Amino acid sequence: MTSRFTFGADEHIFVEVSEEMSLEAFFKTLSMTNAIREAGIDGITEICPANASFQIKFDPDVIHPDDLMTRLQQIEETAAQADPVLNTRIIEIPVYYQDPWTHETLMRFRERHQDPEATDIEYAARINGYDSVQDFIAAHSGAPWFVSMVGFVSGLPFLYQMVDRDRQIQVPKYLRPRTDTPRLTVGYGGCFSCVYSVRGAGGYQMFGVTPMPIYDPTQRTSYLSDFMVFFKPGDIVKWKPVDRAEYDRCLSEVEANTYQPRIRDVQFSLDDFNRDIDGTNAKLMEALYAG
């Protein structure tokens, strides 16, 4: 996996670790961006990791773009040897699939959709070969997900499912992006799930909604008091399907500011995962629900 380095004019270097998504590409992105951060190169102003690529923003008055390019290419060689092991956390996120709010929104934007006769989740289930929406929800929520990028807008996580490629879900984005998406919609585009952190435009298919805020600029939400953004790359997420009653119960806890997401610290090894995907995921679930 040799990376492609290119300039974004005079202030950015863009590095495509791989054209296609994989956990290997994500881990290489992570180890390269960590190594670059540790190198403390003068002139670098931002390091933005993303799924299978990353971007460096820099001040060309401090470091010549060609010199920075050379430094980054040197770092690629050392970063490739880093162990793909991550000390991270696993988080349970409740999802109310097929909720009334995303349903209302998707009906408003039917003419921008591939299949105006079906809902987003019916369409996704069908094109991925599932017999029913229930089977599709079972697959979407059955195995955990990696946060492989945070971005687009304020704290929005992109998530990549931890299953072998044959079982990965793929759906196209809307033909034309919507101008509206409910806050906390669980969406899907390409091979990525996401949670829309704020209300706004969006092109991903809409499957449901979570009651759990993941961005709070006021930092009044108890678990966001340290920082306004909840997710970081490398977090592992397990969706928990909930019904309307449980959604409402979670929401009233969120409103009373007593909601506490279930979070456990875990170690993840890519090599162990590749050797035994289901076994590794089972251990992650044990860690999540222990105690």
Add this chain to the structure above:
Amino acid sequence: MPVNVVSAGFATTVQDLGRPGYYHLGIPMGGAMDRFALRSANLLVGNDEGAACLECVFMGPTLEFSEDAVIAVTGGDLPPKIDGEVKESWSAIRVKAGQVLSFDYLKSGARAYIAISGGIDTPPTLGSRSTYAIGALGGVEGRAVQAGDVLPIGAARRRVDEGRSLHAALRRSPGSPAELRVVPGLYWHRITEAAGRTFFDETWKVASEADRMGYRFQGGSPLEFVDREPPFGAGSDPSNITDACYPYGSIQVPSGTEPIVLHRDAVSGGGYFMLGTVISADMDLIGQLPPNTPTRFVKVDMQTALDARKDRAAMLDRVRAALA
């Protein structure tokens, strides 16, 4: 010293030089679309050049002053009026307590900057007062200015003389057609050689969808893509990529039809290919392009981008010297 907002104009926001450092979380740097105009406005009234100003688009607000102040209006040509009397742009104007600042119609450009001595003193978030409405950060309660708002103003740093102004040679506005210099790169290899040539040969027009997040352009030919098998995770449209970061100034072309140049409130990433990036020296110009402005993208290399950057810095030094 509060300033009362009588009417807000259109999309009037508090802006400074932005909040870099959070793009990896999807929080853009934000700040003035035309930073040169913001810095000049501040220097004219004796502020730190990164103090918070009002950025207004097409239409100015109406503001009532409760104490004496010095103001300056720069950027697009939006003539200021004090109690109805037209005053000079790019000049220090004395305003007395009780007087009202309003504006005539926009003559050129798209965005004007209103600096007030002492600077707008709304609370900063993540190190900046810049309004990022999508993320409810900065500005007045995380939103654009509204009628009825009372804007807090800081203490003036120093006294300046009325009438001092910035010579026309030290102002900068887009030509006609506007020219935006671009370094090709990023996913340039995804389009055919002929499509790449056409992109730079044709004249585009600014579309109505042109805001702080990005500027859309119309009127050129659709791009032709190099054939390929879509990589896993990218999506099936030839313009799709595995969701990646977007540089500020990068030009994405969803479905190959209408280029979008990302600006200060850019989304930090997404799944569309980009063919290159507008050079840093020309980013200020974009914010001054109203819809329908004919625009050419001009292909340049890195050395040209760095030289242009030096020219911009030298021009800013001349402004600082002139207003020291």
